[in-house]
Amino acid sequence: MTFSVVARDPVTGQLGIGVSSCILAVGRAVPAAVPGVGVVAVQARSRRGLGAALLAGLADGTTPADLVRRAAHAAEDVDRQIAVLDASGAVAADTGPGSFPVSGHLTGEGFSVQGNMLASADVLPAMSQAFSATGGDLADGLLAALTAGQDAGGDLRGRQSAALLVVSGSPATDEDDGVRMDLRVDDSGDPVAQLRMLRNLQRAYDERDYETLAVFAPEGARDLYAALAASRRGDRVAARAALEAVRSRPGWSTWLASMSGDSRLSGVSQLLD
Template sequence: MTISILAFDEKSGRLGGAAATGSLCVGGWVLRGHAESGLSASQGSAPSTLWGEGVLARMKEGASAQDAVRAMTDPDTGRAERQLAALDLNRGTAHFTGDNSVPHASAVTAPGVVVAGNMLTGPAVLQAALDAFLTSPLPFAERLMAALGASAREGGDVRGYQSAALLVVGRDIPPLTLRIDHAADPLAALADLHARATAEPYHGWLRVVPVTDDPFRAPTEDDKRLFDSASIPR
């Protein structure tokens, strides 16, 4: 029903994830993340947002992705219907695929990257996404979206895609969380939204909002004069 990728960016030290599905609202259901905990992707025929949040809480306390995933999945009597992937701050990955997941369902990994999916046209969908991320020369967020594009070209979700999402977190940036909850071509819509969110004046405004490494950041008078003449959130 969904494909997701979680990855660490060696160049920036940031973490990012992307997901797409043949159903609605994949971003709200699947992706979770924070610069002080890591990332999670909780999906499946009966996805548990509790799994996604619980994994982050455990990794923030110092648990590895593997231990955090095990702590969430082992006690859950409904785990056969669910799938979970996680990426911790040390670039460790882990994944779980329940026995009742709709085929094709599995996960593939590389150092600092995990791709998981279910209800896919075949295992090649996962490998195509992983290969596209690893070989793309694009910047980090675009590499994540390239992985989704490669998955679609390989067949993707057996129903096609209706929604897509992107999440990038880092200590030096506000979270970049973009969601296309329903569209005829959600991957194209996500790429368009990303282009708008990283263009001026919106992108310039992001440099004055608080971030983990600078929690008291605020606009200067020059910034305020610029923003007064621009169309940005206020």
């Protein structure tokens, strides 16, 4: 009923999972991760508490292979499909005999792809190849795998939801919860494509790509990003016009005044002084 990929970035140490399915809100059911500990995919007809138990086992120092072996011998987990990845990149997966066909898993160096009730046997090899061929950012590799899986047929029943979760390879602290990305598409006719759009929007926020945000941010904030983009490229006339549009909205002048010390807005605000 689901196809997913778990992986570790060997450069940054980040851990992540991408998943898609023809169920509502798959991001609630399949992926789970703890920064500095590991990430798990729990799918098919696995019991809902299995993910937490697997992460607790990783936190206690049990290897992914041992955790998967234990689950394979547990009578209550006969219908399971799981993948377990620890912070070092060690990975193990298992597809129980009760999983819906076409089903299976493929593991590689620091990653695993798995799925059940797939449209064809081509889905998992396509995902594995796409992830291995994608360099750079972990989230991009996870999305490439999901896209390849969907293009190869994906879930036999169709499309509904997808999710992308990336956490730090180091434990969370009081200053940093370790979550690098947590995006979900709960109900869509093309959830993987929608997830890719969200990932691109997240990148624009992270990289302060004001030109992109001036087009794709929520409507109420677009003029602000247009002002920031124009200011950055030295277009004072466009920056002033966009900022005037922001200030014309009820309550926004007060907000702009309260943000006068923000380095991103100080230069723009001076255009109206």
